[in-house]
Amino acid sequence: MAKENRLKKYGPILKHYALEPNFIESFGSVQKVYSSKGVFSLKKIKANHGADFIRYIQQLYQMGYNRIVPIYPTVDGRYAVLHNQKLYYLMPWLANEIKEDQFERHQQMFRELARLHVLSTKEVEVSKEEREEHYENTLLEWEKQSEFLDGFIETCESREYLSPYELMFTQYYNDIAQALTFSTKKLKDWYEKTKEEEKVRTAVIHGKISTEHFLYDERGYGYFLNFEEAKRSSPMHDLLPFLSRSLKTFPKRADDAVDWIYTYFKHYPFREDEMLLFQSYFAHPGPVIRAAEKYHNGKSKKNERKHVEHIQRQFWLLKNTEYVAMRIDEIERQKKQAQEAAEKANAEQEGAQNG
Structure with missing residues (x-):
């Protein structure tokens, strides 16, 4: 114009x-x-x-x-x-001059995101029935995905000659199934821990966090903009989409993503039940399963090569996510072990003093 x-x-x-x-x-x-x-x-x-x-x-x-x-x-x-x-x-109009590297830019953004959630956090009531319905609907959907994976791998393995896509799926199947099993276990653990609770912690979430929506003024202070998707929800709904976008790359050891997450947790620690649900959603292999379903159902107009390229990219996302998910699981397990050891030592010390 x-x-x-x-x-x-x-x-x-x-x-x-x-x-x-x-x-x-x-x-x-x-x-x-x-x-x-x-x-x-x-x-x-x-x-x-x-x-x-x-x-x-x-x-x-x-x-x-x-x-x-x-x-x-x-x-x-x-x-x-x-x-x-x-x-x-x-x-x-902010100058948005980048005075630090990309890693530090992400770190500052996650610190500010945590502060936003801390200041706006509020517990809201959720009935046991609503919690149970969410759990059962999610579990049913994931069980259907598991049945699809098992059915598709049987179809592939029964063929004498596999298409390039089917051959690739047989190579990916075990990793996809393991990720789905991990997600489902964390979901079940979350429900067992929270099924009697009637409150959930929420915050005002940005709705679409991105370094493009976190700008700097001339003093180097970072500010969020583009709050058009803002709503009150679980804070994890700010983290999950950003992490998914960040991990859509070639295969890599995404230690930077682990650091971002724990920068956030340092300022806004998740409770044990929140961590279980976060791990469940984060590790869930939805994109790669949907890619396989689309190919199997024949609803996409992509040719075989495009389908192969698509599922390969989704599998890279799965493996990048898997690395971060396993690091989080390891860190949380170590923290729990350290806490239990400290509690045991305190109990023994108190016992000795009372004795």
Whole structure:
């Protein structure tokens, strides 16, 4: 869009902020607005997202969390402008100069995410019936996935000549089945530990954390933006999607991901039951199972080579996730053993003193 067209299109919106734009630069759904009052960011979102995300931002400010890119009110006090069925809101344009390496950028983001969750944490009531229904529905779905895996491997092994995809699946089957068994065990352990409880810990979650949604000001302080998917939910729903995206790479030992997770846990420790459920969801091999189901059902228009490439990428994700999941399991087991040893030593010491 030409410069004049952008000024014409966004000028009426910016009048609500008493801004006269000199120049507007487009970055997709974000417009960089240059004016005599400074440089601003004008963001466009769907109208039905507006009320909720502004409400959550206001709640977080009231709770004392201020590492959010501020949203400027209009002259008449509104936090968004409805224009042509879209909502627009205005923020400062952050320089976002990266002064540290990518690893430290992630570390700071996870520290801030934990602080966001700490300040907004709240226990909410969940009935035993709701908990049981969630458990049984999840378990039933995973049992069906296990039956599919067993059926598909039998089909493959019964053939005299396997397709390239089927041959690859037979090589992947044991790893997929083991991951599903691990997830299911953690789910069962979680339910056994919590089936009598009627509360669950929640927080205001960002909804789509990413280093692209964590920007730095000129002083080097990090701020979250893009709270359009914010809601009250389990904090793990901020962690899981980010980790999944980060681990979609070639096979690697993702020790950096383990460090990010424990940076977060240092500031927002999960309870034992939360850790069990987190481990269950994190290790679950859903993407690779869905890839195999799609191939088996013949609903995809991909050719054989594309199918092979797709399941290979999903298997790499599975193996990267497996490494992180096993490291978490090992760390948690060591922590539990250390705690039990300390409790035993304290008990023996008390016994000796009483004796």
